[in-house]
Amino acid sequence: MAKLSLNYDRSRVPLYIQVASVMRQRIESGRWREGDKISTIEALETEFGVARVTIRQAIEILREEGLLDARQGRGTFVSGKPRERHWLNLANDFDAVVSSVKNNVIRIVHIEEEAQPPILGDNEGTLADAYALLRSVQYNGDEPFAMVNLYLARDLFLRERKRFTHLPALPRIVEMEDVTIRHCYQTVTIGVADPEISERLKIGLGEPTADCRLVLVDDHGVAIYAADFHYHRNCFALRRDLLDRAASGKPSSYRRKAS
């Protein structure tokens, strides 16, 4: 492996933190299993191309996290696994989105009844006349795992102000008989925590998040609902079977179509 010091310029993050990240990854991925003795400090020194102290600093970080246990004269051992990750599975169809949201424990932390409109992408419909902004945090027990900025068409918001300020908006919108949802655009990207997200999710500024945008477009082409879900990166996963067309009538297995 090339010297890390060369890669160092690329990231500006302190070296020992970079090394710790990689080691944590090795434990998570199972490459280093619980109970294993990991390479000696000297070996890691060579592998990563950094000084002894730097390796020790990285080990110290993981020791504080309970992942490593270093014993003088014996070696360094894997003493635990990171908390289970990726327990949140992003819904893969509209019904699943609605029902997953329905059971969420949310806390509305900020409301603007007359907010700046959201910035819409190319194919995300046209803006409504006005929007309300509802900012909420979603909890799993005590742990915040997502922050949501929801731009809700103001006329819809005003119809049930009380309700929208306390409960998830999506199920209510679906219930409205005079609202037809034509499209539900979903975009998943990787973002970084701004001060607001950092504060709400208790993560570091600039740390990555899974950003999931959901835009509902009605039969007039208007984006009546535009929400940005910022998920804690550790809980986020999206799983699907690209060949599961049970609902679509397509064959559930694949053979070549033509020669």
Add this chain to the structure above:
Amino acid sequence: MAKLSLNYDRSRVPLYIQVASVMRQRIESGRWREGDKISTIEALETEFGVARVTIRQAIEILREEGLLDARQGRGTFVSGKPRERHWLNLANDFDAVVSSVKNNVIRIVHIEEEAQPPILGDNEGTLADAYALLRSVQYNGDEPFAMVNLYLARDLFLRERKRFTHLPALPRIVEMEDVTIRHCYQTVTIGVADPEISERLKIGLGEPTADCRLVLVDDHGVAIYAADFHYHRNCFALRRDLLDRAASGKPSSYRRKAS
């Protein structure tokens, strides 16, 4: 906004880099538009709760990236946007995956004909007898944007060793008449760059990546193909319309089902 110094403990990343991340985000998101004069250093000092020099260091980073232009006596201006992001749209069905892979410019960088088997998830089928490991890098022009570790059932690999060592494997597997693909499991998570990825994608160690795992299971329940795609986070996006059931016969709009 709370003092940044308070959040600092959470991330261990140098303060001025955190500040730079937030400023970059503001430019990307359009909150600071090109040509705009941004707040004075004094105002930023107050807003972020950090020292003057720290703000200046952050501005210097963005100046090197061509995003900001500081003029003595006038102020600091937004002078550009980050390179267009999220140009890569992850395929949403199996055919799209195959055809997107088909046109990829890849370079195989490492081969193990008898590799350790991959670690499979709960519902990703059973292991084949043996696997070959093919590591490749995908390019967009000169820019590497993804690194792939592909575990390919060894019997398949041996059938066309030459071909598999030069061209994307997936299209070839689909062509094989005696291979039936029953499932194509896809899992998207956020990972971090290990030394290998860091080196291949020219990004910093520990920086986030979009990790997309693809597992093909045949009609015997065997995982004949297990690939981990590690995408550069800036190019990655997943876009879909959760109500687009054109192919499925479901209604293409949504009204409530029952009272």
Add this chain to the structure above:
DNA sequence: CTCAATTTGTTCGTATGTATG
């Protein structure tokens, strides 16, 4: 039991980076 090899723990000196006021 002792010795040597191995491995982590500790300390020094030096240079540079980060952050404040």
Add this chain to the structure above:
DNA sequence: ACATACATACGAACAAATTGA
């Protein structure tokens, strides 16, 4: 621009614990 304090990183030497011959 300066003075100050602390963090990061290197290399090297030595101390202490463990292991096995």
